[in-house]
Amino acid sequence: MSDQHLVDDILSPKLEEEPIRKGFGRGLLKAGQVHEQVVAACADLTTSTAMDQFAKEFPDRFVEIGVAEQNLVTVGAGLAAMGKTPFVSSYAAFSPGRNWEQIRTTICLNDRAVKIVGSHAGVSVGPDGATHQMLEDIAIMRALPNMVVLAPCDSVEAEKMTLAMATDPRPNYLRLAREATPIITTEHTPFAIGKASVFAQGQDITIVSTGTMTYHALAAAETLFRDGIDAEVIHMGTIKPLDAVTLLKSVHKTKHVITVEEAQITGGLGGAVAELLSEQFPVPLHRIGVRDTFGESGTPKELLHKFGLTAKHIAMAAYTMLKEQ
Amino acid sequence: MKHGMSTEQLEKKANQIRQDIIKMLEHAGSGHSAGPLGLADIFTALYFDVLKHDPKKPDWDQRDILLLSNGHCVPVRYAAMAHAGYFDVKELLTLRKLGSRLQGHPERVRLPGLETTSGPLGCGLSQACGMALAMRMDKDLHRWVYVVMGDGELDEGNVWEAAMLAAKYKLNNIIGIIDRNNIQIDGPTEVVMPLEDLRAKWEGFGWHVIEIDGNNIEAFIDACAMGRAVVEKPAMIIAHTVPGKGVDFMEYDFHWHGAPPNHEQAKKALHELRTLQGKIRGEHE
Numbered sequence: 001m002s003d004q005h006l007v008d009d010i011l012s013p014k015l016e017e018e019p020i021r022k023g024f025g026r027g028l029l030k031a032g033q034v035h036e037q038v039v040a041a042c043a044d045l046t047t048s049t050a051m052d053q054f055a056k057e058f059p060d061r062f063v064e065i066g067v068a069e070q071n072l073v074t075v076g077a078g079l080a081a082m083g084k085t086p087f088v089s090s091y092a093a094f095s096p097g098r099n100w101e102q103i104r105t106t107i108c109l110n111d112r113a114v115k116i117v118g119s120h121a122g123v124s125v126g127p128d129g130a131t132h133q134m135l136e137d138i139a140i141m142r143a144l145p146n147m148v149v150l151a152p153c154d155s156v157e158a159e160k161m162t163l164a165m166a167t168d169p170r171p172n173y174l175r176l177a178r179e180a181t182p183i184i185t186t187e188h189t190p191f192a193i194g195k196a197s198v199f200a201q202g203q204d205i206t207i208v209s210t211g212t213m214t215y216h217a218l219a220a221a222e223t224l225f226r227d228g229i230d231a232e233v234i235h236m237g238t239i240k241p242l243d244a245v246t247l248l249k250s251v252h253k254t255k256h257v258i259t260v261e262e263a264q265i266t267g268g269l270g271g272a273v274a275e276l277l278s279e280q281f282p283v284p285l286h287r288i289g290v291r292d293t294f295g296e297s298g299t300p301k302e303l304l305h306k307f308g309l310t311a312k313h314i315a316m317a318a319y320t321m322l323k324e325q
Numbered sequence: 326m327k328h329g330m331s332t333e334q335l336e337k338k339a340n341q342i343r344q345d346i347i348k349m350l351e352h353a354g355s356g357h358s359a360g361p362l363g364l365a366d367i368f369t370a371l372y373f374d375v376l377k378h379d380p381k382k383p384d385w386d387q388r389d390i391l392l393l394s395n396g397h398c399v400p401v402r403y404a405a406m407a408h409a410g411y412f413d414v415k416e417l418l419t420l421r422k423l424g425s426r427l428q429g430h431p432e433r434v435r436l437p438g439l440e441t442t443s444g445p446l447g448c449g450l451s452q453a454c455g456m457a458l459a460m461r462m463d464k465d466l467h468r469w470v471y472v473v474m475g476d477g478e479l480d481e482g483n484v485w486e487a488a489m490l491a492a493k494y495k496l497n498n499i500i501g502i503i504d505r506n507n508i509q510i511d512g513p514t515e516v517v518m519p520l521e522d523l524r525a526k527w528e529g530f531g532w533h534v535i536e537i538d539g540n541n542i543e544a545f546i547d548a549c550a551m552g553r554a555v556v557e558k559p560a561m562i563i564a565h566t567v568p569g570k571g572v573d574f575m576e577y578d579f580h581w582h583g584a585p586p587n588h589e590q591a592k593k594a595l596h597e598l599r600t601l602q603g604k605i606r607g608e609h610e
Contacts, residue, residue: 039462063458063494071486074448078455081440082463086455101445102483106452110442111434 004199005188010218017180020212021119023155024176025050027162028087032058035166039079040087041065043072049089049119049176069095073102073116080112085166092118092134092175100140107171108146115165116141119176121151122212122262123290123307124300126179133295138210139267141173142240148193149240151175151211151261154183157237160191168193175211177262179300182215196243198250202230205318206250209260210236210269213288216304217260219311224318231318242272248281257285258317262309265289284324286317330373335542338408339369343571344598345404345417351591353421356429359568359581360475361401363506363540367473367564368405370542375549377468380410383437389468390440390456394449395475395504396430397583402439403427411438447481449474450501454487457496466498469553473502477509480518485530491559492531500552501532501561504539506568508579523563532561539564571598 007015031038032054041063042051055062063079065072065088072088072095079086088095095118096103107114121134141149148170152158158176165172172193190197199214200221209217214235221231232250236242251257257277259270270287277285290307304310330338343365350356372378377389393402400420407414412426419425426436430444441452453472460468478484491499503523511517520526527534533555537544545564552560568582569575572594575586586594 039459060462063490065490066486068486068490070447070483071451071454071490074451074483074487075455075458075490077441077448078452078457079459080455081452082456082459084459084462102448105442105445106448109432109434 004190004197005186006199007184007186010184010215011222015182017182018155019177019179020152020155020158020181021050021176021178023152023158024117024162024174025053027159029053029057030159031163031166032061035085037083037085038087038166039063039084040089041072041075041079042088043067043069043090043095045090045119049117051089069099070102073099073114074106076114077106077110077112080114085113085115087115087117089117089119091132092121092137093132096137096141096173097134104144108144111146113169113171115172115174117174117176120178121175122177123295123303123309124177124179124212124262126300126303127297129297130294135264135290135295136267137173137175138239138261138263138269139271142267142272146171147240148172148238149175150193150238152237153211153214153235154181154185156183156185156187157189157191161193161237164191164193177212181212184215184218191237194238194241194243196246197235197237198232198246199235200231200233202232202254204230204254205256205258205322206232206234206254207258207260207314207318208234208236208247208269208273210239212262213260213309216309216311217314220314220318223311223315229318229322236269239269239272242276244276244280247273247276251277251281251283255283256321257283258314258321259285259287259289260314261289263289265291284321286321288314288317332543335369335373338373339365339542340571340598340601342369342401342404342408344595345407345414346400347572347586347591347594347598349400349404349417349420350585351588352418354585355421356400356585357397357583358575358585359508359578360395360398360504360506362572362575363566363568363570364398364401364473364504365570366540366542367502367504367545368401370545371471372405372409374546376471380406380438383411387468390470392440392449392453392470392472393431394443394472395446395478396443398475398504399431402431406438446475446478447483450484450491451487453499454490454496457491457498458494460498469498469500471500471502473504476503476505476507476514476520477517479503479520488527488530488532495557496559497556499559500549501559503561503563504566505563506566508568508582510582512579527561531558533558534561534563536563537565539566540570571601573597
């Protein structure tokens with residue numbers, strides 16, 4: 001779709017790749033340069049959550065918390081109480097994995113605009129194994145009143161998202177991935193919190209994806225197109241609040257939906273879409289994601305294949321769904 | 326706001342606050358009795374002497390910050406706030422009722438003058454650290470963050486994470502206050518989860534510790550002044566209080582930690598408090 005200004009050829013083997021978290025790091029640095037109130041805190045993972053540039057440029061606005069995730073978010077709530085816009089980062093398995101109650105009470109119920117950044121989400125974390133592959137973060141953060149849940153598709157979008165978070169008055173959760181992810185958007189691709197992005201227009205089926213899976217969804221759509229299936233691809237950079245208007249408009253047209261995420265479908269994007277459609281416009285729905293199980297060690301590629309999180313799996317699901325009609 | 330009240334006047338005020346706590350809890354039919362009664366002297370001292378604040382401008386940007394980390398003791402804060410002029414004393418009887426600004430555990434967004442939402446334990450000191458760090462970043466060095474914690478609350482790991490951080494950053498703009506009343510829901514603290522040697526623990530974590538009789542208003546006011554004078558470390562006041570202080574049948578009895586008085590008990594408690602008028606003093610005085 002031309003107004004989305006994506007890269008020219010999604011399937012090009014020369015497509016540039018970069019870890020999504022690097023885009024967050026650039027965005028945070030820029031946000032720090034523009035907004036004096038932006039501060040950052042990290043729980044002993046400053047470089048791997050890409051906060052190092054900010055910490056170097058603004059040492060007086062950076063707090064090293066140590067390995068203490070409960071402290072990380074509650075110190076964040078205190079910073080926000082005094083007018084700061086704190087970005088607090090760790091691995092998603094630990095924050096929001098370990099400190100959910102503190103987030104609930106001191107950030108959501110207390111209405112403090114803390115920006116929680118969880119890196120290394122999804123099975124594509126790879127060899128570190130199940131303990132570090134956070135899959136339940138979307139579900140637990142979606143359940144919290146006042147929380148905005150964000151999952152960028154590439155490093156370029158992550159940078160824009162981070163800048164938008166810096167001026168958003170609500171608590172936000174930003175979900176990041178470890179591995180290099182193909183860059184599919186450009187600096188001209190529009191972005192706004194709460195707005196779904198229709199990255200490919202089609203008539204036959206709606207593929208709704210988030211985070212790292214949007215690249216695979218677009219690749220699947222290319223394959224399907226060659227087989228005469230016209231898929232619409234909607235990237236949900238914001239999972240909560242869900243852009244129901246854009247989604248329902250698409251589904252009224254296609255009447256078939258596939259959701260794709262590198263997370264538990266229970267409570268995840270799949271859960272969110274199922275909740276919306278079952279109440280407002282029930283149509284055949286297939287949810288691709290992790291199904292009530294944990295990850296394991298392996299290369300990212302092996303794991304994405306094992307858990308059925310590739311373009312091929314998405315295309316197969318589309319063929320099956322349309323054949324059943 | 327300096328009231329310039331004498332110790333005797335403060336003690337009288339603390340007694341009124343205790344009576345209101347009893348009335349509020351009886352009317353609510355649920356809530357915690359022992360902690361709020363034990364903390365009445367400290368909250369009177371805070372709101373009527375120690376804190377720089379303005380009840381008419383709860384968001385005043387030069388105010389001292391008071392955090393109540395053990396949110397279940399909030400009746401004492403509500404009563405002290407009402408007496409200080411934040412809202413009408415009549416509103417106290419809405420405690421725990423539907424639609425009330427006085428929630429069973431304090432919610433910041435509902436009542437101006439509360440600084441945080443609390444109840445789940447162990448999160449006050451770390452929020453105080455965030456506030457103190459922000460003040461330092463802004464070179465806002467003429468006010469303090471006071472944070473009241475329960476002793477049972479110190480079982481929470483989050484407290485000790487914050488204790489380390491405050492010492493690391495030498496957050497001398499924090500004054501911690503531990504309500505050392507030796508009880509928690511399941512029994513005496515030293516049975517449920519021993520805290521002693523509590524002083525040595527805080528000193529070992531890099532804090533300046535001041536130990537006082539927490540039912541002695543003068544001693545508490547002095548301790549706050551001492552705490553503010555410490556430059557290189559955060560200060561912790563271990564305030565030894567009597568749970569249920571002022572009501573004989575509640576004092577020292579952990580069963581009153583999480584229970585309210587019924588009508589007969591409230592009557593008896595109020596009678597006792599009226600006859601006690603002006604008689605609560607520090608034991609060593």
